[in-house]
Amino acid sequence: MNRPEFYQRLAEILDVEEVKAEDTLKDFDEWDSLSVLSVLAMADSKYGIAIRAEEIRSVVTAADLAGLVEAKQK
Amino acid sequence: MNFTFRRKRISGILTVVPANVRSFVEEMKNFNFPEARSLKLKEVMGFDKHRLVEPGVCISDLAVFGLEHLFSRGLLGPSDLDALILVTQSPDHFIPPTSNIIQGRLKLKSDMLCMDINQGCSGFIIGLVQAFLLLEQESIRKVAVVNADVLSRKTSPKDRNSYPLIGDAASITIVERDTEDSRIHANLKMDGTRNEILMIPAGGFRLPSTPETAVLNDVGDNNLRARDHLRMDGSAVFNFVQVEVPPLIEALLSQAGVPMNAVDYFFCHQPNRFMLQKLADKMRVPYAKMPSNVVENFGNSSGVTIPTVITFNMKERLLKEKLKVCLAGFGVGLTWCAMLLDLGFLDFNNIIEYQ
Numbered sequence: 259m260n261r262p263e264f265y266q267r268l269a270e271i272l273d274v275e276e277v278k279a280e281d282t283l284k285d286f287d288e289w290d291s292l293s294v295l296s297v298l299a300m301a302d303s304k305y306g307i308a309i310r311a312e313e314i315r316s317v318v319t320a321a322d323l324a325g326l327v328e329a330k331q332k
Numbered sequence: 333m334n335f336t337f338r339r340k341r342i343s344g345i346l347t348v349v350p351a352n353v354r355s356f357v358e359e360m361k362n363f364n365f366p367e368a369r370s371l372k373l374k375e376v377m378g379f380d381k382h383r384l385v386e387p388g389v390c391i392s393d394l395a396v397f398g399l400e401h402l403f404s405r406g407l408l409g410p411s412d413l414d415a416l417i418l419v420t421q422s423p424d425h426f427i428p429p430t431s432n433i434i435q436g437r438l439k440l441k442s443d444m445l446c447m448d449i450n451q452g453c454s455g456f457i458i459g460l461v462q463a464f465l466l467l468e469q470e471s472i473r474k475v476a477v478v479n480a481d482v483l484s485r486k487t488s489p490k491d492r493n494s495y496p497l498i499g500d501a502a503s504i505t506i507v508e509r510d511t512e513d514s515r516i517h518a519n520l521k522m523d524g525t526r527n528e529i530l531m532i533p534a535g536g537f538r539l540p541s542t543p544e545t546a547v548l549n550d551v552g553d554n555n556l557r558a559r560d561h562l563r564m565d566g567s568a569v570f571n572f573v574q575v576e577v578p579p580l581i582e583a584l585l586s587q588a589g590v591p592m593n594a595v596d597y598f599f600c601h602q603p604n605r606f607m608l609q610k611l612a613d614k615m616r617v618p619y620a621k622m623p624s625n626v627v628e629n630f631g632n633s634s635g636v637t638i639p640t641v642i643t644f645n646m647k648e649r650l651l652k653e654k655l656k657v658c659l660a661g662f663g664v665g666l667t668w669c670a671m672l673l674d675l676g677f678l679d680f681n682n683i684i685e686y687q
Binding site: 296310 | 369372377493552553565566568570571614
């Protein structure tokens with residue numbers, strides 16, 4: 259996976275300029291059920307994987323989320 | 333599970349929606365949520381207007397109103413119906429079946445079969461399957477499949493995961509024998525292990541309604557909901573639809589020997605615009621072939637959404653021509669079902685307002 263591209267997609271979902279690897283997802287105002295759903299949709303359409311909402315809720319940082327997507331792709 | 337039916341047809345569809353239009357922008361105030369995020373939700377999901385019944389209105393009111401409309405215009409004779417199949421999750425009472433209540437209110441003949449089926453998002457296809465099976469009987473010539481739900485009455489106005497998208501409605505679909513040698517294919521699947529993804533936890537015999545089940549709880553993201561209310565795990569439903577529905581439709585088409593591009597329209601259950609567009613993307617179907625405008629105009633009325641999407645988008649066209657259509661329903665149960673048929677030259681195909 260191209261991580262910078264993934265963080266950029268995440269930034270678009272969260273309506274911010276930039277998301278860094280170490281950023282905590284819960285600290286974003288826009289990290290809510292709509293964003294979680296948008297991440298599920300992005301993972302499905304861009305990376306061809308199905309993630310469950312519970313799996314997303316257990317991750318802390320943007321890097322953790324990228325790691326989850328990568329693990330699912332294998 | 334595959335089904336094939338011969339010499340059966342849909343001859344008319346009528347959708348009944350409450351006249352009362354609510355707007356998402358008005359209701360946003362009820363949500364404990366920043367306005368900007370609510371507007372984002374509106375934009376992404378396609379929330380706008382929805383139709384909800386006034387307090388006290390029940391499904392039999394909508395169904396009787398619709399059937400009387402057909403009788404009074406001579407589109408259906410009261411003695412023509414040999415069976416009335418009602419598909420609902422919001423019956424007037426636990427006992428008796430609401431189909432019997434409708435029969436009684438309309439004084440229909442006693443030489444007929446009334447049957448309630450408890451199904452939701454797949455309820456249109458499941459009702460049709462039951463009707464086609466009944467038409468194998470010599471004594472049954474014409475069946476009314478009535479889909480009806482008033483689930484807004486069980487939805488928390490402070491739950492923005494459910495309330496903005498819910499709609500109330502009823503539909504009457506007339507099914508009869510076809511003089512042509514037509515084929516209808518269907519494929520139905522069920523997974524009861526995931527039954528809790530869409531449910532009303534309290535109010536049945538397992539957990540009767542009490543003052544405690546009516547207490548609003550914060551269920552996350554500042555959404556308030558009681559156990560008496562409808563609960564939808566939106567993200568789980570999203571995954572379920574993306575994973576299960578495309579292969580189901582592919583299997584149905586291959587069983588029927590019909591290529592994807594030979595299908596004129598995909599009339600799907602309408603959870604929200606977002607989910608339908610993602611489904612269309614995944615199936616590589618152009619959005620124009622899979623209308624997703626029911627939630628923004630009427631709301632998601634469970635088993636009534638497929639008749640609504642047909643009557644709203646194809647009102648005139650299906651009176652004058654025949655189209656190859658694929659229906660797909662998915663949700664409560666969990667169930668996921670698809671049906672391929674030639675639909676058209678209908679006697680009626682209309683939406684009316686319940687006053």
